[in-house]
């Protein structure tokens with residue numbers, strides 16, 4: 298077995314710590330789950346970590362809850378500690394897929410330093426690249442029936458009669474979060490720091506930029522090909 302395309306680095310038994318980067322609507326969550334399944338490593342999404350830690354009442358979870366209840370951002374140190382706790386679990390012995398953190402270059406530097414302190418690093422950064430206007434179209438195309446909650450998509454899964462639910466004929470509505478102007482505003486906040494995170498890791502030469510406008514299956518197989526399936530230690 299050959300080492301992955303990660304270039305020179307520590308021994309081949311280094312864990313496969315991946316970072317998945319992509320804006321809302323880029324299919325990041327879907328890909329994370331498919332990759333986790335395929336590679337046999339856990340998908341660690343920051344949102345899920347917060348919820349699980351708070352539900353379990355761990356010290357870090359209580360810490361995070363206190364900040365959230367005050368309407369403050371959870372400090373980077375707390376988030377990083379949560380990821381490190383998960384990475385220390387046996388399920389992550391061969392690696393993990395990080396998702397939702399770091400969101401800024403400063404967070405990326407802090408995470409890099411914490412990993413480096415235990416002789417580790419992010420091996421590859423998978424950037425699922427989708428143009429902003431395509432993302433707006435994807436997300437803003439979502440509609441829902443207020444009566445029976447059936448979801449529709451203007452382009453991918455349209456109702457038989459435009460604007461009406463197939464099951465009960467009710468006028469479809471759009472969640473506030475899915476309105477085009479809201480989606481666009483969210484992306485305008487989200488994308489610039491995300492690209493800075495990608496730049497941060499470009500400097501280390503570990504970014505795989507994947508065209509996210511391909512089918513889900515193609516995106517998955519391209520990612521697997523780029524990181525080299527053999528990169529997961531046995």
Ligand SMILES: [Zn+2]
Pocket residue numbers: 442443444445446447462463464465466467
């Ligand atoms: Zn309906």
